[in-house]
Amino acid sequence: MDYSSIIKDNLISLNYFLPELLLTGLIIVLVIADLFLKDERSPWLSFVALAGCVVVLLSVIAQFDLGSRSLFQHMLVVDPFSVFFKLLFLASAIAVIFLSIASVELAGRPVGEYFTLLIALTLGLFLMASSTNLVTILLSIEFVSIVSFVLATYLKTRRRSSEAGLKYAIYGAFSSGLMLYGLSLLYGLTGTLNLYEIGDVLASRDSNGMALTLSTILILAGFGYKIASVPFHFWSPDVYEGAPTPITAFLSIGPKAAGFAVLIRFFNVALAGEPANGASQWSALPELDWPMILAVVSAITMTLGNLVAIVQTNIKRLLAYSSIAHAGYALMGVVVLSQDGIYATMFYLAVYYLMNLGAFLVVIVFQDLLGSEKIADFKGLAWRAPVPAIAMAVFLVSLTGLPPTAGFIGKFYLFAAVIKAGPAFYWLAVVGLLNSVVALYYYARILKTMFFDKAAEENSISVSPYYVTLLALLAAPTIILGVYWAPLQKLATNSVEFLRAL
Amino acid sequence: MLFNFANVLTFIVFGAVFVGINITLSRILQARNPHPVKLSTYECGELPEGDSWIQFNIRFYVIALIFLIFEVEIVFLFPWATVFKELGLFAFVEMMIFVFILLVGLAYVWVKGDLEWDKSTAVPDPALAPSAARQELTEAIAS
Numbered sequence: 001m002d003y004s005s006i007i008k009d010n011l012i013s014l015n016y017f018l019p020e021l022l023l024t025g026l027i028i029v030l031v032i033a034d035l036f037l038k039d040e041r042s043p044w045l046s047f048v049a050l051a052g053c054v055v056v057l058l059s060v061i062a063q064f065d066l067g068s069r070s071l072f073q074h075m076l077v078v079d080p081f082s083v084f085f086k087l088l089f090l091a092s093a094i095a096v097i098f099l100s101i102a103s104v105e106l107a108g109r110p111v112g113e114y115f116t117l118l119i120a121l122t123l124g125l126f127l128m129a130s131s132t133n134l135v136t137i138l139l140s141i142e143f144v145s146i147v148s149f150v151l152a153t154y155l156k157t158r159r160r161s162s163e164a165g166l167k168y169a170i171y172g173a174f175s176s177g178l179m180l181y182g183l184s185l186l187y188g189l190t191g192t193l194n195l196y197e198i199g200d201v202l203a204s205r206d207s208n209g210m211a212l213t214l215s216t217i218l219i220l221a222g223f224g225y226k227i228a229s230v231p232f233h234f235w236s237p238d239v240y241e242g243a244p245t246p247i248t249a250f251l252s253i254g255p256k257a258a259g260f261a262v263l264i265r266f267f268n269v270a271l272a273g274e275p276a277n278g279a280s281q282w283s284a285l286p287e288l289d290w291p292m293i294l295a296v297v298s299a300i301t302m303t304l305g306n307l308v309a310i311v312q313t314n315i316k317r318l319l320a321y322s323s324i325a326h327a328g329y330a331l332m333g334v335v336v337l338s339q340d341g342i343y344a345t346m347f348y349l350a351v352y353y354l355m356n357l358g359a360f361l362v363v364i365v366f367q368d369l370l371g372s373e374k375i376a377d378f379k380g381l382a383w384r385a386p387v388p389a390i391a392m393a394v395f396l397v398s399l400t401g402l403p404p405t406a407g408f409i410g411k412f413y414l415f416a417a418v419i420k421a422g423p424a425f426y427w428l429a430v431v432g433l434l435n436s437v438v439a440l441y442y443y444a445r446i447l448k449t450m451f452f453d454k455a456a457e458e459n460s461i462s463v464s465p466y467y468v469t470l471l472a473l474l475a476a477p478t479i480i481l482g483v484y485w486a487p488l489q490k491l492a493t494n495s496v497e498f499l500r501a502l
Numbered sequence: 503m504l505f506n507f508a509n510v511l512t513f514i515v516f517g518a519v520f521v522g523i524n525i526t527l528s529r530i531l532q533a534r535n536p537h538p539v540k541l542s543t544y545e546c547g548e549l550p551e552g553d554s555w556i557q558f559n560i561r562f563y564v565i566a567l568i569f570l571i572f573e574v575e576i577v578f579l580f581p582w583a584t585v586f587k588e589l590g591l592f593a594f595v596e597m598m599i600f601v602f603i604l605l606v607g608l609a610y611v612w613v614k615g616d617l618e619w620d621k622s623t624a625v626p627d628p629a630l631a632p633s634a635a636r637q638e639l640t641e642a643i644a645s
Contacts, residue, residue: 003585007592024603031606035613 006073013071016078019059019086023123026052027116034112042111046101049115053094053122060086068499074194076130077499084346084495085129085261088353092253093122095357095474099246102466104368105155106244114154121147121254128226128258132269132499134183134193137262138176141222144255145172152243152251164242171225171235179222185215186270196502198270202285209287216271216290220297223266226259227327229301240320245367248316249360252323257349264334264342265498267294272337274500281338281421291425295335299431302328306438314373315363318442319356322399325439326352332414332428336421343496344413350488351398351410351481358395358474362388365471369461375446380455387463389450391471396443398478401436406481406488411436564616568608575604 014021026049033048060083068079096118100106106114124143131137149172153165187193189211190201202212224232240248268282271290275282284291305325312318330352333345363373365388370377382389398407411432418429481488543550582597611617 003588007589011592028603028606031610035610 010072013076016063016066016069016071017076019056019063020123020126022052022056022059023119023126026056027119027123030112030116030119034116037112043101045112045115046097049119050094050097052119053090053097057087057090057094060090064494068497070132070499070502071130074196074502075133075136076127077132078130079497079499080495081265081498082130082261084491085257086126088257088350089122089125089129089254092250092257092353092357093118096246096250098470099249099361099364100244102368102464103244103246103364106246109154114151117147117151118250121151121250125254125258129261131262132195132265134187134195134198137266138180138183138222141179141226141262142176144226144258145176148172148251148255151247152239154244154247155242158242160242161244162242164239168235168239171232175221175225175232178218179225182215182218182221185211185218189215195266195269199272199501202271203273207287212285212288213293216288217293219266220293223259223263224297227256227263227331228324229297229327229331230304230324231300233301233305233324233327236324237317237320240323241314241316241373245316245360245364248319249357249364252319252356252360253353256323256327257353260330260334260345260349264345267334268337268342268498269500280340281336284337291335291337294331295425295428298328298331298335299428300328301325301331302432302435306435306442310438310442312442313375315366315375315378315446316373318375318446319359319363322439322443323356325435326356326399328435329411329414329432332418332432335425335428336417338417338421339496340413340417340420343492344410344417346495347413347488347492348410350492351406351478354474354478354481355395355398355405355407358391358471358478359399361467361470361474362392362395365463365467369463375449378446378449379453380450382451384455384457384459385461385463387468388471391475392450393447394475394478396447398482400440400443402440404479404482406478406485408482409485561619564611568611568617571604571607575601 029052030045030048033045037044063078063083063086064080066078066083068077070077097115100111100114100118121144124140124147127136127140128144131140145168149165149169152168153161155161186198189207190198192198192201201207221232224230225235228236240252243251267284267290271285271288273283273285302325305321305323305328309318309321309325312321330345330348333341333343333348335341365385366378366381367373369385394405398405401407401411415429415432418425418432578600579597582593586593
């Protein structure tokens with residue numbers, strides 16, 4: 001066998017693998033630095049992690065000019081689509097490091113492993129967004145899952161945190177078992193692990209629709225677990241409640257977005273026809289109506305998420321159910337099989353990053369000030385601590401999808417994409433619209449508690465300038481992107497291209 | 503395709519019949535003289551003591567985890583060694599990086615004291631600082 005061509009290909013691929021290599025280096029640096037630190041709780045490691053993330057950010061931005069390229073014998077890919085998601089993951093990681101530095105929950109605990117695992121999680125997300133082989137898809141999903149289990153249990157002396165990690169691990173093992181079975185069926189049907197070859201084989205001959213549908217549904221278990229869609233959502237409220245709040249914020253953005261990235265890539269590369277020249281819309285395999293499967297999942301996910309969120313009394317659980325509902329909204333864009341749909345989903349995930357992270361930041365602030373996560377304890381907070389309350393109002397209005405916030409623009413693009421795709425999915429748009437009304441009720445209820453209910457105590461609470469700055473940094477773009485969204489639109493439009501064929 | 507599965511089916515049927523016939527045959531032919539020593543579990547001449555379903559010390563799990571990592575390293579080293587000559591320097595550098603990363607991990611668990619058999623029981627959560635009774639218990643275990 002001739003190895004020299006493979007070695008050459010791998011060495012060339014390494015040049016396009018720079019951000020991941022830098023992240024790996026950062027992990028090792030953090031591990032070694034942790035060994036030399038006298039005090040495990042010192043904040044130095046967070047600064048090292050932050051500086052490393054900024055370096056990686058620069059290398060990711062440089063990847064935009066590379067175009068599309070398949071790496072390591074078609075195991076991974078680098079294309080604008082994956083670069084967009086990598087930016088999103090890094091932005092989340094940097095924000096979460098900022099949240100963790102000040103977090104009261106993590107104070108007094110050794111932070112070396114925490115930041116190492118956080119960066120490792122980011123590396124796993126990078127790989128998820130760029131996998132083009134069934135094996136790398138599975139491995140990267142497992143990578144992300146296992147690191148998330150440990151991070152969810154990070155407050156191991158706290159009962160809820162241990163419970164969160166255990167539930168997460170059990171659901172994770174179950175769903176990846178189902179997914180592995182689905183992947184093996186797909187491998188049996190096509191005889192290849194490469195997504196592009198699977199796409200070619202399925203397009204070129206008739207295959208057993210029944211077996212294909214079964215394998216798709218099983219594979220969807222793995223993706224559904226990552227994006228927390230019904231019926232694989234059961235872990236999310238308990239994990240969101242028990243995990244340290246900065247980690248909850250990260251889990252609600254990073255793995256969810258990565259799940260969408262791998263889902264979009266898998267379905268559109270392996271199970272859809274190529275778009276005709278210049279067309280912006282394409283069709284699924286004739287023997288497998290997966291858009292309909294995803295549409296039903298999307299409708300059920302948003303309905304269940306929103307309806308259950310109404311009765312929640314704990315803010316972290318409420319945000320967990322709301323994040324389930326948002327996974328449903330974002331799926332609407334994947335259903336329609338068009339450039340517009342994928343673009344809308346990407347735009348929505350970027351906006352979701354801002355508003356959801358903001359909402360969790362307010363939760364952290366209130367947690368530190370009041371020591372409570374109960375919505376009932378937020379009574380009259382607008383008068384006691386006006387800055388976080390007003391910021392929360394911005395984020396909740398944006399999550400509801402009302403103008404003039406970024407959430408409105410995101411939802412607008414999603415609904416527009418569904419309507420544009422034709423009458424087949426009008427019903428989905430109607431379901432989405434009704435759900436937005438339901439969501440308005442429970443988001444507005446929090447606002448009512450904060451602004452109109454009378455507080456038990458009158459004294460005002462001072463919020464540290466650090467938190468005020470972070471809140472402003474997240475709230476300002478949420479409003480600005482609601483009025484002037486051209487920069488994000490341009491970024492998403494340029495990134496909607498992914499490598500379709502070898 | 504279908505023919506291959508017929509082979510599998512034949513194999514399963516043949517296996518079941520073969521094992522079934524032999525067990526029945528041995529049942530019919532064998533002589534039965536039960537004796538307590540004959541019925542006991544054989545443990546290399548030792549008398550078995552108690553049940554095997556006991557709780558193992560949790561410290562073994564850490565050892566098992568560390569063992570597993572280096573087991574995987576060996577699994578990767580074997581195929582690497584077989585093609586080492588053809589690949590040359592490239593393979594050497596690649597494997598050295600891999601081994602270095604694992605060594606950093608080993609150094610980490612070593613320095614953090616995870617290889618010690620007697621663990622410190624310091625609790626990181628200030629709210630759950632060890633009580634006096636617990637301290638005594640720790641010392642009792644240590645001595």
